[in-house]
Structure formats: structure tokens, C-alpha cells
Amino acid sequence: MTSQTSLDRAKIKVLLLEGVHQSAIDNFRSAGYTNLDIRGTALNEDELREALRDVHMLGIRSRTQVTADALADARRLIAIGCFCIGTNQVSLGSAMTAGIPVFNAPYSNTRSVAELVLAEAILLLRGVPARHLKLLQGAWEKSARNSFEIRGKTLGVVGYGNIGAQLGVLAESMGMRVLFADVVKKLNLGNARQVELDELLAESDVVSLHVPATPTTANMIGPEQLARMKSSAVLINASRGNVVQLDALATALRDGRLLGAALDVYPTEPKSNDEVFVNPLSQCDNVILTPHIGGSTVEAQENIGIEVSEKLIHYSDNGSTLSAVNFPEVSLPSQDGKHRLLHIHRNVPGVLSRINALFYDNNINIAAQYLQTNPDIGYVVIDLDAEHSQTALEGLREIEGTIRTRVLF
Numbered sequence: 565m566t567s568q569t570s571l572d573r574a575k576i577k578v579l580l581l582e583g584v585h586q587s588a589i590d591n592f593r594s595a596g597y598t599n600l601d602i603r604g605t606a607l608n609e610d611e612l613r614e615a616l617r618d619v620h621m622l623g624i625r626s627r628t629q630v631t632a633d634a635l636a637d638a639r640r641l642i643a644i645g646c647f648c649i650g651t652n653q654v655s656l657g658s659a660m661t662a663g664i665p666v667f668n669a670p671y672s673n674t675r676s677v678a679e680l681v682l683a684e685a686i687l688l689l690r691g692v693p694a695r696h697l698k699l700l701q702g703a704w705e706k707s708a709r710n711s712f713e714i715r716g717k718t719l720g721v722v723g724y725g726n727i728g729a730q731l732g733v734l735a736e737s738m739g740m741r742v743l744f745a746d747v748v749k750k751l752n753l754g755n756a757r758q759v760e761l762d763e764l765l766a767e768s769d770v771v772s773l774h775v776p777a778t779p780t781t782a783n784m785i786g787p788e789q790l791a792r793m794k795s796s797a798v799l800i801n802a803s804r805g806n807v808v809q810l811d812a813l814a815t816a817l818r819d820g821r822l823l824g825a826a827l828d829v830y831p832t833e834p835k836s837n838d839e840v841f842v843n844p845l846s847q848c849d850n851v852i853l854t855p856h857i858g859g860s861t862v863e864a865q866e867n868i869g870i871e872v873s874e875k876l877i878h879y880s881d882n883g884s885t886l887s888a889v890n891f892p893e894v895s896l897p898s899q900d901g902k903h904r905l906l907h908i909h910r911n912v913p914g915v916l917s918r919i920n921a922l923f924y925d926n927n928i929n930i931a932a933q934y935l936q937t938n939p940d941i942g943y944v945v946i947d948l949d950a951e952h953s954q955t956a957l958e959g960l961r962e963i964e965g966t967i968r969t970r971v972l973f
Contacts, residue, residue: 929952
């Protein structure tokens with residue numbers, strides 16, 4: 565994209581929080597976005613609200629909570645990038661009604677999470693956590709008791725999305741049998757077989773959770789579900805922290821009703837590396853606890869940095885909202901010698917008619933136009949002759965239902 569945006573790229577302020585990878589910083593700079601505010605930590609709601617007063621693009625990871633209140637004074641904010649898979653840390657509805665698309669990286673760290681889960685499954689089935697602690701205490705306990713190979717065992721994947729499916733492929737290559745449960749019918753990869761959750765829990769030697777945070781997945785693994793699992797089975801959660809009832813899991817582990825467990829996510833997590841981590845599983849010797857690092861590999865963070873920064877840059881440069889999680893998806897090739905206007909409005913009857921009437925009344929020719937809507941908002945991209953862009957912009961702002969509009973280039 566060689567056209568100059570309506571605002572000099574060097575004046576477009578980008579706030580990057582939580583140590584976003586250098587690949588994103590390099591991407592922004594090479595595209596001409598040099599006004600970067602780079603911070604290694606998250607901001608609380610009040611700090612974020614103050615910071616967003618003069619920010620055009622925001623980049624976060626999983627700790628920063630972008631609430632409706634945090635967005636209240638973000639008059640200049642045009643887009644949010646979540647440099648991770650999830651977007652539940654953002655009030656997507658509030659961002660949408662404010663005309664702010666949200667982008668993420670749904671695929672860039674799937675391999676990293678799948679590899680960690682498979683490694684934890686191997687370590688748990690071999691009883692490594694308890695043996696490791698014994699050695700640290702000076703005790704030498706060499707025994708094959710409760711130590712199993714992963715080959716020939718059954719993996720149960722709860723939530724057969726990008727990570728769950730890739731995990732299944734890796735597990736099969738290690739000689740495992742794969743079952744999966746999902747709320748919708750899914751096409752299996754390899755020899756994986758879809759079953760109901762109860763059957764999966766009863767048959768699996770390793771149960772791995774890969775579900776999103778929804779009202780139906782909150783506390784979905786509790787005493788009843790744990791009781792259905794084999795006493796020789798292990799449970800792994802690298803999805804969302806509120807999926808497993810931790811007190812019930814701790815009881816099952818202490819009572820020997822499960823062989824082991826591994827968790828990478830928790831209902832409440834420290835907001836910084838200086839905060840103390842408190843968890844009911846911390847006293848169990850048959851668990852592996854990791855600090856939400858499933859996607860935290862050098863390769864994954866580099867890929868995420870590239871993917872999300874490119875989406876933000878493309879939106880800023882040409883208005884493309886492809887893969888936005890809360891916005892109508894629009895992409896329109898640019899045309900030489902034309903100006904581009906973006907118009908975001910409430911999805912109510914008659915808005916497009918008023919837009920076209922505005923252009924007709926002012927004898928303005930539309931070179932290209934693309935409209936896409938969702939139930940709440942509409943997003944239209946319009947290319948027109950440069951000499952008419954200011955007249956069109958002023959008229960568009962007066963149309964009832966307008967959320968925001970601007971000349972892009």
C-alpha cells in the first residue's frame with residue numbers, strides 16, 4: 565500500500581502493552597508507524613482509560629482488561645489487537661458499538677500449546693512430578709510403580725478446535741488412540757473419533773481441555789465429571805482457567821482418584837510477575853503447574869507479533885477488517901487517484917439509502933462501494949474522486965445512526 569493515509573503514519577500513536585514481541589514493533593516501524601509507546605506490563609482499568617485518550621491503536625496480550633469504562637474516553641482509538649488467541653479480555657460489544665474492530669491471532673500458537681500438553685501427558689503418566697520432588701529432597705525412589713508409556717493409551721480431547729485437532733494428530737504419531745468431544749459435529753483428523761463427553765471421560769487415560777470461556781464451559785469439570793475418570797488417568801487444562809473446579813480436582817488428586825493433573829490456566833492469575841501465586845493444587849505432588857505459558861514460545865510470540873500487527877496495519881492503511889472478531893468483514897482493493905471513506909453506523913434501516921442520496925444530491929460519483937453488516941452495526945467502504953471527499957465526509961457525519969467516519973486516504 566503506497567497511498568498516504570489521511571493522518572501521517574508517524575503521527576498515529578500505537579500503544580503496545582505486556583511485552584509484545586519485537587516482531588510486531590519491527591513490523592510497525594517498517595510500515596512507517598514510528599510513534600510507538602511500548603510497555604512491558606499490563607495497565608489497570610484507570611491507567612488504561614487515561615492512556616487511551618490519545619491512542620489510535622492498542623496492542624495487548626491476555627492480562628490487560630479492556631472494559632467498557634476503559635474505552636469511555638478513547639475517542640481516537642480505531643483498532644485493538646490481541647496478541648494472543650483469546651479475546652475474552654476485551655469487551656467486544658463495547659468496542660463494536662464504538663466502531664473499534666478487534667483482531668487476534670487464532671492460529672499462531674496452536675503448535676506451542678499442543679506440544680506442551682503432549683509433554684505434560686508424558687511426564688504425568690511417568691509420575692515425574694512426584695519423583696522430581698523426592699530427588700530434590702534427597703530421596704532416591706527408583707520404581708516402575710504408576711509409571712506408564714504413552715503408546716497405546718487413549719487421549720480424550722474436549723474441544724476439537726485448532727489446538728485440540730493438532731494435539732490429536734501429534735498424539736496419534738506417538739501411538740495414542742484419540743477420542744474427542746465437541747458441542748458441534750466435527751470432521752475428524754486421522755483416526756480420531758467423536759464421542760459424548762461422558763464416554764470420553766470414562767475411556768481416556770489422558771483428558772485434555774481445549775474449550776473457550778463461555779457460560780456452558782464454566783466449571784464444566786467438577787466432582788461428577790472427575791468421578792467418571794479412571795483412577796489411572798490424568799487431566800490437563802491449557803484452555804481457560806474457569807473450566808475446572810480446582811477444589812474438587814485437588815481433593816481427587818489427594819485421595820488417589822486421579823493419577824495426576826497439569827494446569828496452565830487458573831480462575832484468577834497474578835497481574836504481574838511480582839504478585840504471589842496462590843492455588844489449592846500447590847501442595848499436591850502429582851501436578852504440573854505452569855504460569856500460563858502454553859503459547860509462550862519464541863516462535864509463537866514472533867508469529868503472533870507479525871500476524872496481529874499486520875492486521876492492524878492493514879486496517880489503518882486500507883480499512884480491511886478481514887478476520888476481525890467483532891466486526892463485519894470488509895476488504896476492498898484501493899484505486900489510484902481516489903479517496904477512501906470509512907463509515908461505521910448502527911445497523912438500522914435506511915442508512916445506505918441516505919448515504920447514496922447524499923452522493924446523488926451532491927453529484928458525487930462512487931468509484932467503488934462495499935457494505936457489510938452484522939446484527940448491530942454496518943461498515944461501508946467508499947472510494948470516490950478526491951475533490952469530493954471533504955463534502956462527502958461532512959455529509960456522512962450528519963447521517964442518523966453514524967458511529968464514526970473518516971477519510972482513510
